[in-house]
Amino acid sequence: MRWVEKKWVSVSLLWLAVLLLWQLGAWVYGPDVIPGPWATARGGRELVEDGTLVQYIGVSLYRVLIGWVLGSLLAIPAGLIIGKVNVVRLFAEPFLNFIRFIPPIAFITLFLVWFGIGEQSKIALIMYATFFIVVLNTLTGVMSVEEDKIRSARSMGASEWQILLHVIVPSTIPYIFTGVRLAMGTSYMAIIGAEMIASNEGVGYLIWNSRLFFRTDWIFVGLISLGFMGFFTDRVFGWFGRKVLYRYGVVSVAAHRR
Amino acid sequence: MSLSAKPAARQHAIHIEQLRKSYSEPAAGDVHYIIKDVDLVIKGGEFFVLLGPSGCGKSTLLNMIAGFVSKSGGHLRVDNIEVDKPGRDRAVVFQQADSSLFPWLTVRENVEFGLRMKKVAKAERQSLSSRYIKLVGLDGHEDKFPKALSGGMKQRVQLARVLANDPAILLMDEPFGALDAMTRRTMQKELVQIWRETHKTVIFVTHDIQEALLLGERIGIMSVGPSSNITDIYDNTLPFPRDVASPEFYALYSRIQSHFEE
Numbered sequence: 001m002r003w004v005e006k007k008w009v010s011v012s013l014l015w016l017a018v019l020l021l022w023q024l025g026a027w028v029y030g031p032d033v034i035p036g037p038w039a040t041a042r043g044g045r046e047l048v049e050d051g052t053l054v055q056y057i058g059v060s061l062y063r064v065l066i067g068w069v070l071g072s073l074l075a076i077p078a079g080l081i082i083g084k085v086n087v088v089r090l091f092a093e094p095f096l097n098f099i100r101f102i103p104p105i106a107f108i109t110l111f112l113v114w115f116g117i118g119e120q121s122k123i124a125l126i127m128y129a130t131f132f133i134v135v136l137n138t139l140t141g142v143m144s145v146e147e148d149k150i151r152s153a154r155s156m157g158a159s160e161w162q163i164l165l166h167v168i169v170p171s172t173i174p175y176i177f178t179g180v181r182l183a184m185g186t187s188y189m190a191i192i193g194a195e196m197i198a199s200n201e202g203v204g205y206l207i208w209n210s211r212l213f214f215r216t217d218w219i220f221v222g223l224i225s226l227g228f229m230g231f232f233t234d235r236v237f238g239w240f241g242r243k244v245l246y247r248y249g250v251v252s253v254a255a256h257r258r
Numbered sequence: 259m260s261l262s263a264k265p266a267a268r269q270h271a272i273h274i275e276q277l278r279k280s281y282s283e284p285a286a287g288d289v290h291y292i293i294k295d296v297d298l299v300i301k302g303g304e305f306f307v308l309l310g311p312s313g314c315g316k317s318t319l320l321n322m323i324a325g326f327v328s329k330s331g332g333h334l335r336v337d338n339i340e341v342d343k344p345g346r347d348r349a350v351v352f353q354q355a356d357s358s359l360f361p362w363l364t365v366r367e368n369v370e371f372g373l374r375m376k377k378v379a380k381a382e383r384q385s386l387s388s389r390y391i392k393l394v395g396l397d398g399h400e401d402k403f404p405k406a407l408s409g410g411m412k413q414r415v416q417l418a419r420v421l422a423n424d425p426a427i428l429l430m431d432e433p434f435g436a437l438d439a440m441t442r443r444t445m446q447k448e449l450v451q452i453w454r455e456t457h458k459t460v461i462f463v464t465h466d467i468q469e470a471l472l473l474g475e476r477i478g479i480m481s482v483g484p485s486s487n488i489t490d491i492y493d494n495t496l497p498f499p500r501d502v503a504s505p506e507f508y509a510l511y512s513r514i515q516s517h518f519e520e
Contacts (some may be wrong), residue, residue: 148358151326155344156372156423166375170362247362247403 035217040224043217052206057225060191060202061233063119067126068187072180075131079138079179080172084164089139096136104129104190108197122194129190130183137179141172173248177241184237188230203229272300272323272427272459277332279318292318294485295332298478302426305453305460307470308488310480311518316463317431319480323461324350324429336427346372349420351430355412359404365391365415366400372423390418393452410441417452427459434469446472450498467514471507472500479517490517 019037026036035043047053082092104125111128115121145168153167195204203222210218241250277296280289293315300306308316321327322334325344334341336348352358360368369387378386391397394414404412413433420428434442450473453460464470470477471494478488492514496506 146357148352148354149360151324151344152350152352152358152419153371153375155324155326155346155348155350156375156420157346158372158375162375166371167360170360173362249361 032214032216035220039217040220043215044221044224047206047218047221053221053225056201056203056206057229060195060204061229063122063202064126064184064187064191064233067123067191068130068180068184070123071127071130071187072134072183074127075134075179076138076176078131079135079176080142080164080168082135083139083142083172084168096132096139100132100136104186105193108194111194112198117198122191122199125190125194126187129186130180133183133186134176134179137175137182138172141175142168144175145171170248173245174250177245177248177250181234181237181241184233185230188226192226271302271337272298272461273333273335273338274298274300274323275333277319277322277334278330279315279322279327280330291330291485294487296488298488300459300461302459303457305450305462305473305475307474307477308461308463308480309465309467309470309477309514310486311465311482314480314482315486316480320350320429320431320461320463323427324348326350346423347425348427348429349423349425351413351416351420351428351433353432353435355404355409355416359412359415359419361404364401364403365396365407365418368404368415369418369422371419376423386422387418390422393421393455394418395448408441409437410445413437413445417449421452421456421458425458427461428453430460430462432463432465435464435466442469447499449473454498467511467518468502471496471510471514472502477514479514 022034023036023038025034026039028034031039044053082089082096107125107128108121111121111125115124149167149171150163153163158166191202192204192207195202196208199205203225207219207222210216210222274296278291278294280291282288282290296319308319310316318327322329323336323341325341325348328342336345341348360371363371366384366387369391370383373383373386388397388400391400394417396411396414396418399407399411404415407415416433434445437445446469449460460473462470462473474494477492477494479490479492480486481489492510494510496504496510501507
């Protein structure tokens with residue numbers, strides 16, 4: 001049975017089983033409750049042909065990427081400062097540990113009031129979803145820099161600023177990378193929630209709006225699109241980490257395969 | 259090699275008087291000292307070994323000379339200047355290469371670190387790093403990352419990295435403690451060689467009597483803590499390279515051994 005051990009064979013078998021199970025569900029419960037793979041593909045084609053799917057994916061991706069990049073750009077320096085400066089950490093840590101338990105979705109209404117119904121409120125929400133994860137990971141990274149590294153840099157004449165730039169930041173990169181990568185996941189969760197409640201475009205809007213037409217097949221299309229969007233952005237980011245940041249010890253899932 | 263053969267190294271003497279370290283507040287009454295009333299003079303260019311059991315405060319003393327740990331009393335002067343912070347004149351070779359080397363830099367980049375911080379021009383940096391990489395026998399490994407090196411090679415990188423900054427004093431905290439016995443012997447021989455070529459002042463911390471005798475011109479014995487102190491100093495005038503099997507070596511070994519047998 002050696003052919004089963006081949007990776008592509010086992011993976012294809014797995015997906016075939018999933019499709020089969022899915023189709024089985026569709027037969028048992030009917031297409032209104034569970035649209036089968038074929039019905040979903042048909043619904044997807046419909047949405048692709050009138051252009052809405054591509055447009056919605058584009059809009060959601062745009063919101064996620066902008067908010068995620070801006071949130072990370074704010075969070076990384078903040079995490080470095082909180083980790084490096086004891087006084088700041090003393091004040092910031094309880095606050096961080098309080099607010100990080102408030103999920104982004106809970107802020108939607110408030111952000112609509114503060115930033116309006118347009119793009120700003122959605123991007124602000126993604127920034128919120130990104131910020132705390134990245135700050136906490138960066139902070140942990142700064143705290144885990146070995147004392148010997150800092151000491152050796154100092155005795156080789158490095159200034160405090162040089163220590164931050166040439167020792168603390170490079171040591172912290174794997175932590176920052178993990179934080180930013182995890183934040184991608186929460187960003188998707190936040191944007192879908194926001195688009196369901198207050199938007200007239202985007203994948204979240206598609207999923208929410210399809211209920212009005214009782215188009216469960218469109219809901220399935222939306223769900224599958226989300227899966228693909230997350231999967232591909234994560235792969236691209238992981239690839240970037242391996243190619244550009246390998247010397248800092250960034251490991252990503254695919255690297256383990258060798 | 260006698261001391262008079264290297265007059266240039268006469269400077270950078272270390273003067274320690276009544277030095278003490280405690281982490282408890284002086285006002286608390288019952289003060290617990292890690293080291294107490296240490297008196298020691300180390301001559302420039304000397305190879306001095308601090309020998310003592312684990313936990314006797316020898317690393318604390320070394321870290322105080324390095325400027326990493328502040329003193330609670332007494333004096334600690336290098337070149338008649340009171341030590342209160344780390345400085346380029348005192349380089350530290352740590353016990354754990356993994357925690358002190360920069361894994362994101364190659365061997366060459368690690369060795370050039372101090373020079374880069376000092377903003378030395380690239381060409382000069384390269385020629386200096388090449389020289390010290392060669393001195394520690396790592397030529398051909400310049401572009402490797404530390405994780406691709408063995409334990410002994412990593413310690414060589416540490417050594418080259420500090421030597422590239424041309425410090426007057428080398429502070430070594432059990433640098434060969436984590437190496438296997440064979441690598442350790444080689445490293446000890448090469449360290450003596452490098453010391454004799456570079457005329458650095460070396461303070462070497464160890465708990466291994468044989469290592470102390472193989473390396474040191476003088477060996478300071480530290481008592482078991484708390485309030486530990488340098489109780490005896492042995493002169494070791496045996497010629498280099500030293501022969502572990504010689505009767506003189508054995509005689510000195512037994513004398514020092516007797517200190518730790520109470």
